[in-house]
Amino acid sequence: MAFLNSYKPSIVQNLSAYSNFGPDPYDINFSLSIDFTILETGKIKPVPFIPRLYAEIYLDQTIQYRDLNVWYSAKPPSSLGEMLYHLEGFRTNPSYVGLAIIDKGRPDPAHPSWDGSLAGFIALANASPQNLGVEIGSRTYITSHAVGILLRYCLELPTARPVAGLGLRRVEWGATKGHDASAKAAERMGFKREGVMRWHRVVYNVDKEGPQPREGDPLPDKLRSDTEVFSFCSDDWEEGGRELVRKVLERKA
Numbered sequence: 001m002a003f004l005n006s007y008k009p010s011i012v013q014n015l016s017a018y019s020n021f022g023p024d025p026y027d028i029n030f031s032l033s034i035d036f037t038i039l040e041t042g043k044i045k046p047v048p049f050i051p052r053l054y055a056e057i058y059l060d061q062t063i064q065y066r067d068l069n070v071w072y073s074a075k076p077p078s079s080l081g082e083m084l085y086h087l088e089g090f091r092t093n094p095s096y097v098g099l100a101i102i103d104k105g106r107p108d109p110a111h112p113s114w115d116g117s118l119a120g121f122i123a124l125a126n127a128s129p130q131n132l133g134v135e136i137g138s139r140t141y142i143t144s145h146a147v148g149i150l151l152r153y154c155l156e157l158p159t160a161r162p163v164a165g166l167g168l169r170r171v172e173w174g175a176t177k178g179h180d181a182s183a184k185a186a187e188r189m190g191f192k193r194e195g196v197m198r199w200h201r202v203v204y205n206v207d208k209e210g211p212q213p214r215e216g217d218p219l220p221d222k223l224r225s226d227t228e229v230f231s232f233c234s235d236d237w238e239e240g241g242r243e244l245v246r247k248v249l250e251r252k253a
Contacts, residue, residue, distance in 0.1 A: 020081070035164075151237075168234070
C-alpha cells in the first residue's frame with residue numbers, strides 16, 4: 001500500500017530580523033486556557049511573550065548572561081532574526097506558550113505601559129489537556145514567585161476560591177543534570193525528584209564536560225544531556241504543597 005510522509009516544519013523559514021514577529025494581534029495558540037488576571041500579583045505580572053514588545057530586550061539579557069545557556073538544549077540566538085525564528089516555531093506548537101515576567105517593583109522608564117520591567121521568560125511546555133499535565137521552564141531572576149504563581153494556577157481546581165485554577169494533575173520540571181541551581185529551585189518549590197532520564201536532550205555547549213556523542217552521530221556538535229525529572233502533582237498540592245507555595249508568594253523579598 002502506498003503511503004506519504006508530508007511533514008513540514010512548523011517554524012518559519014525567513015530569518016529576516018523584522019519579518020517574523022508573529023501575527024497581529026498575537027495568537028498564543030495554546031491548548032490550555034490562561035486567565036492572566038489571575039496570574040498577576042502585587043509583585044509580578046506574567047503576560048504573553050509578544051515578540052514585538054519583548055524580543056529585543058530579552059535578547060540583550062540572553063547575551064549578557066550567556067553562561068546560563070549552556071544548560072539548555074536550544075542554541076543561544078545570535079541575532080534578533082534567529083530569536084524570532086524560534087519564537088514563531090514555539091508559537092505554532094499548541095503544547096507550548098512563552099510568558100514574559102514583568103517585575104512590578106522595577107519601573108522601566110522606556111516602557112511605562114508595562115507597569116514594570118522585563119524580568120525574564122517562563123514557559124509552559126508539553127501541555128497535555130487529555131492527561132491534565134504540563135511542564136514549567138524558567139529563565140528569570142524571580143523564579144520562586146513566578147513558578148509559585150503558575151503552580152497555583154495549574155494545580156488549584158476550577159472551583160477553588162478565591163483563586164481558581166486549571167485542575168491539572170501533574171506539573172513537571174526538568175533540570176539538566178549538573179545544573180544544581182535548577183534542581184534546588186525545583187525542590188525549594190515543593191517538586192519531588194523522580195529520577196534521571198539518560199541522553200534525554202542535547203546541548204550545544206562544546207566545552208561542557210560529559211560523554212561525547214559516538215562517532216557518526218547525526219548531531220556531532222551537541223553533547224549528551226541527562227535530565228533530572230521533578231514533579232508536583234495534585235496530591236502533593238493537597239497534602240501541604242498549597243501551603244508551601246502560599247508562603248513563597250507571601251514572602252516580601
